[in-house]
Amino acid sequence: MIEVEHLSKAFAVKGKAAKAVTAVEDVSFTAADGRITALLGPNGAGKTTTLRIVTTLMQADSGTARVGGFDLRSDPAAVRAKLGVLSDARGLYARLTARENVAYYAELHRVPPAEFARRLADLADLLDMNELLDRPTQGFSTGERMKVALARALIHDPSHLVLDEPTNGLDVMSTRALRRLLLALRGEGKCIVFSTHIMQEVEAICDEIVIVAHGRSIAHGTALALRAQAGTASLEDAFVALALGQQVAPTAEAA
Numbered sequence: 001m002i003e004v005e006h007l008s009k010a011f012a013v014k015g016k017a018a019k020a021v022t023a024v025e026d027v028s029f030t031a032a033d034g035r036i037t038a039l040l041g042p043n044g045a046g047k048t049t050t051l052r053i054v055t056t057l058m059q060a061d062s063g064t065a066r067v068g069g070f071d072l073r074s075d076p077a078a079v080r081a082k083l084g085v086l087s088d089a090r091g092l093y094a095r096l097t098a099r100e101n102v103a104y105y106a107e108l109h110r111v112p113p114a115e116f117a118r119r120l121a122d123l124a125d126l127l128d129m130n131e132l133l134d135r136p137t138q139g140f141s142t143g144e145r146m147k148v149a150l151a152r153a154l155i156h157d158p159s160h161l162v163l164d165e166p167t168n169g170l171d172v173m174s175t176r177a178l179r180r181l182l183l184a185l186r187g188e189g190k191c192i193v194f195s196t197h198i199m200q201e202v203e204a205i206c207d208e209i210v211i212v213a214h215g216r217s218i219a220h221g222t223a224l225a226l227r228a229q230a231g232t233a234s235l236e237d238a239f240v241a242l243a244l245g246q247q248v249a250p251t252a253e254a255a
Contacts, residue, residue, distance in 0.1 A: 001030065001031065001032055001033055001066075001067075001068065001069075001191055002030070002031040002037075002054060002065070002066070002067050002068075002160060002162075002191055002193055003030050003031075003065065003066045004027060004028055004029050004030070004050070004054065004063070004064075004065045005028050005063055005064045005065065006026055006027070006028055006062065006063040006064070007024050007026070007027045007028070007050060007053055007060045007062070007063035007064075007065060008022070008024050008025055008026060008027075008060060008061050008062045008063055008215075009022075009023050009024040009046075009049050009053060009058070009060050009061050010022045010023065010061060011023060022215055023046050023049040023215060024046040024049050024050055024053070024060070024215045025046070025214070025215035025216050026063075026215070026216045026217070027046060027050050027063075027212060027215070027216065027217045028063075028217050029210040029217055029220055031191055031192075031193045031208065032191065032207075032208070033159075033189050033190070033191045034186060034187075034189045034190070034191070035186065035191065035192070035207040035208055036182060036183075036186050036192045036194070036205055036206045036207050036208075037191075037192065037193045037194075037206065037207065037208040037209070037210060038193075038194060038195070038196060038201075038202045038206040038208070038209045038210065039051070039193060039194065039195040039196075039210050039212060040195070040196065040197075040202060040209055040210065040211050040212070040239060040243075041195075041211060041212035041213055041243060042213065042243060042244065045212045045213050045214065045215065045243070046212055046214075046215040046216075047164075047195040047212055048164055048195065050212070051162055051164050051193070051195060053065065053072070054067065054072070054162060054193070055080075055083055055085045055087075055162050056072055056076045056079055056080055056083075057087075059072075059073070060072075067079045067082050067083060067160055068082040068159055068160060068191075070082065081109070081156075081158075082158055082159050082160050083158050083160050083161070083162060084153035084154050084156070084158035084160070084161045084162070085153055085161075085162050085163075086146075086149055086150055086153045086161075086162070086163040086164065086166055087164050091149070092137040092140070092145055092148055092149060093137070094136065094137055094138035095136055095138065096136065096137065097133065097134050097135055097136055097137070098129065098132045098133050098134070098135060098137055098140075098144075098147075098148045098151075099120070099133040099134055101137060101148055101152055102120055102123075102148065102151050102152045102155050103116065103120075105152045105153075105155055105156070106119075106120075106155045106156065109155070109156035111155060111156050116155065119154075119155055119157065120133075120151065120155065123150075123151040123154060123155070124151070126177075126180070126181050126184065127147045127150065127151060127177055127181060128147075128177055129144070129147040129148070129151065132144055132147065132148065142168075142169035142170060142174075143169075143170050143171055143173075143174030146166065146170060146174060146178070147174070147177070150166070150178070150181070154185075158190075159189075159190060159191065160190065160191045160192075160193075161185065161190055161191070161192045161193070161194075162193050162194070163192070163193070163194035163195070164194070164195050165194075165195055165196060165197075166178055166194055166196070167196060167198055167201055175201070179201070179204060179205055182194075182205055183205060186205075186207075199234075199235050199236045199239065202223065202235065203223050203235055206223070207222065208220065208221065208222060209221065209222070209223060209226055209235075211226070211239060211242050211243050212243075213242075213243040213244070218242060218243065219242045219243075223235045223238075226238045226239075226242065229242070230242050
């Protein structure tokens with residue numbers, strides 16, 4: 001389980017010592033094990049900053065978060081051991097092969113060589129990336145880079161997975177491969193949190209949705225519950241109404 005309570009984070013503006021920009025003001029949510037939770041919000045809402053805090057890449061100014069029962073501030077090493085992270089910047093080493101990129105992270109997590117070989121074979125089959133394994137990642141397409149980065153994030157078999165915009169720039173087949181993998185991981189009881197702008201993906205695979213706007217979490221529930229709350233026929237309209245405060249035509253039931 002990932003538990004987030006009243007996170008806030010502000011950044012100083014260069015050259016303006018007395019001012020700061022608030023990226024996250026008050027975000028709270030709970031993501032359960034065996035569930036896929038989407039973090040949904042407009043650009044600048046604070047989604048990426050929230051995920052960077054949860055994954056220990058930066059510290060919050062206030063608030064708390066726990067991953068698998070471990071507190072980010074008091075035990076960040078235990079949190080990192082439980083997490084598999086796919087950041088918005090894939091960050092592959094261009095001169096290394098796909099296999100070498102994943103192997104490096106396996107060694108950081110002290111995955112035994114035999115276990116690494118077994119897990120990589122399974123992931124390569126799931127992600128349809130066997131033909132990529134022994135090629136340098138320089139020049140890889142967006143979808144190929146995503147596959148390598150995802151295999152790297154999963155190689156130590158983490159119990160919690162955090163993905164920032166995982167389908168950004170992917171073609172249809174890569175998106176379908178990612179969807180199959182996430183559903184399989186959910187079936188294994190993994191806790192999965194990801195941010196996205198694509199409503200179709202949210203409705204296809206997500207169990208819970210957290211809507212974030214202006215640095216605050218403003219709604220949390222299933223797609224059906226959010227549509228009912230907003231009185232709209234579609235999740236997109238519910239998002240526009242709840243996150244952006246724009247009026248949309250009500251459903252027949254709501255009217």
